[in-house]
Amino acid sequence: MIHMNAKIVGIGTTFLVALIFAAVVVAPQHLNPEVHQFSENYRKRTDLEERGRDLYMRYGCQYCHSQYIRTVDWGLGAERLAEAGDYAADTAPQLGSLRNGPDLSQEGGEHTDDWHAAHFYNPRWTRPESFMPPFPYLEEGEMNALIAYVQSLGGRLADQRTARQWKWRKQAIAAYEKNADANIEWLHQHVPQGWLEVPNPYPITEVSRLRGATIYQRHCLGCHGPVGDGQGPAVAFIYPPPLNFTTLRRHGIEGGATGGMLYYQIMNGITGTAMPYFKRELESEKIWDVSNYVAEQFIGIVDANAEPRGIDAAFEPIDSSPKKGD
Ligand code: HEC
Ligand code: HEC
Incomplete structure (x- = not known):
């Protein structure tokens, strides 16, 4: 029969913690090949984007924003479920655990760069009721790096969206300047x-x-x-x-x-x-x-009260004529 004493409890606890560490940290790293494989959507970040990522961590953005979508998060609206291979190159994946702000895993291309610049300078300017802190002290280089980083979130799919934004942006500017x-x-x-x-x-x-x-x-x-x-x-x-x-x-x-x-x-x-x-x-x-x-x-021109009036989408005229079998 084992007599409980400080030594046995100490050894037992150490053994248990080591076992949990092996099962939760070591084993997945070595036994799960998926961890080291890049997903199809993965692409390497540029130096500017890496700098933005450092700032993201330094300014504590991860305390309010997550960067993953699971099936249970379907209501959050991002278009893609996270895969392990999206994070294979990251030594500290910025998954985040709080969602005080929206998930940013597919943020790239959702907005144009000028929207982000205004939003980082003062979030209340683009979203009047936002409680995200303003970052007016970002130097120009820091601002550009942070924007480049958020535009890279979402890998190749984000690149497609930003390319689309730039394509239309040229036309929007040309029309405005005319x-x-x-x-x-x-x-x-x-x-x-x-x-x-x-x-x-x-x-x-x-x-x-x-x-x-x-x-x-x-x-x-x-x-x-x-x-x-x-x-x-x-x-x-x-x-x-x-x-x-x-x-x-x-x-x-x-x-x-x-x-x-x-x-x-x-x-x-x-x-x-x-x-x-x-x-x-x-x-x-x-x-x-x-x-x-x-x-x-x-x-000063409004068609809200004009005829013909629209009807609420689900409106069906009530058919009061007797049905067969009535
Ligand atoms: C205190 C919590 C908090 C912190 C810290 C924070 N945010 Fe936010 N963020 C929010 C909230 C809330 C929103 C939603 C309202 C809005 O758009 O401002 C938001 C929105 C955003 C959006 C817009 C998402 C979209 O497409 O609508 C981006 C991008 C963003 N944050 C990036 C950052 C970055 C980068 C940092 C760090 C420099 C940061 N946030 C720090 C709370 C936070
Ligand atoms: C972040 C800035 C921003 C916010 C917030 C914003 N808009 Fe806009 N809006 C713009 C810009 C920029 C344009 C396009 C200007 C251009 O290309 O000349 C625009 C264009 C429009 C147009 C196009 C009008 C047309 O004749 O084609 C409408 C309508 C509009 N906005 C309504 C709204 C409404 C309503 C809201 C709030 C629910 C809103 N906007 C919020 C920046 C914004």
């Missing part, structure tokens, strides 16, 4: 015809107007400004600058300033510009509310 009319024409040319013709389903009521104003303050104000003239504080960083909605006035309904057009742009964002998409943050009715608000308050 003149205001050419810019609006360019912006509207990509809205499918069907969306221009969608009947506006919700009338403007006192309540919907209040909802629209609140959504505008929570999501749009930092860029488009309190009076919709595109002079929100983020404008210093953003190019092409946020649209001045009052320029849409002279384009009238024929020019495409309809509820459906605004809805489409707000839902999908404008690739190549800092205009983000809101389809993950705002449900359909809220997008209508904010587009009606923009149309009424800033453009």
